[in-house]
């Protein structure tokens with residue numbers, strides 16, 4: 001189905017709840033890969049059980065502000081052999097005429113893994129691989145394709161996203177995060193194989209530094225990494241943007257090297273209605289756009305969110321102008 005035109009900061013669609021938008025330009029059109037939030041009577045807790053999503057829909061539009069098409073169901077949990085629950089924030093990438101949907105879900109042991117599904121069209125339907133990507137863990141995959149066509153996945157999330165439980169290289173159900181004065185946990189990154197289905201090396205931890213060159217501390221909740229990584233390149237610098245989770249901001253850090261270390265810069269988006277904040281940044285016809293979500297469509301229910309967009313601008317020194325959502 002197709003909606004009427006959308007203004008900045010309006011829900012892109014209102015007939016379903018959507019979140020975690022990953023926006024890309026494929027074939028001159030903007031495609032948005034969101035989570036599909038569901039109403040349910042289940043539990044709400046810090047483990048994120050309220051985010052009980054079961055499928056993905058792909059949205060697309062000719063340009064920001066144009067009518068939005070919901071292409072219908074692109075992938076369902078029932079069709080993913082290795083997954084048991086919670087289809088969380090996805091991303092997509094294109095290579096050699098194929099489209100790859102990357103998504104986190106709990107496996108049959110309740111551990112978050114990252115899977116890949118393939119299509120010949122950007123809107124799907126996507127055919128999932130039989131197993132999750134070997135060596136994958138945690139949530140929120142974001143795939144950055146560099147100028148030479150190499151694809152890198154950034155991923156990871158605290159709390160319900162289980163990143164604390166992987167600090168020793170394998171899943172420790174009792175694993176806890178570092179003390180507040182210790183270095184914060186960073187997102188992970190790995191180069192993808194040329195068939196886009198596996199990691200070329202063990203994921204590396206990405207370090208984010210403060211203005212003095214020290215790693216951000218775990219107790220620095222205004223700035224430390226929580227979840228939802230995104231990479232974009234602007235004037236030869238890599239921008240790693242992410243959610244601070246408990247302080248509900250979208251912030252960013254920059255580096256000349258994709259694998260960092262990154263240096264913290266500032267806030268992209270101030271807190272929105274709802275607990276989570278999650279985004280992507282995409283360039284379309286010489287302008288930059290932030291795709292994000294809030295819970296305004298449901299009157300503030302944390303797990304019933306709606307995807308929006310707004311323009312993103314830079315100052316002359318390359319810093320991003322902080323956006324107020326309301």
Ligand code: FUB
Pocket residue numbers: 019020035051088089139140157227228276277278
């Ligand atoms: O939508 C489920 C989870 O909430 C995502 O994976 C996180 O980034 C947060 O938005």
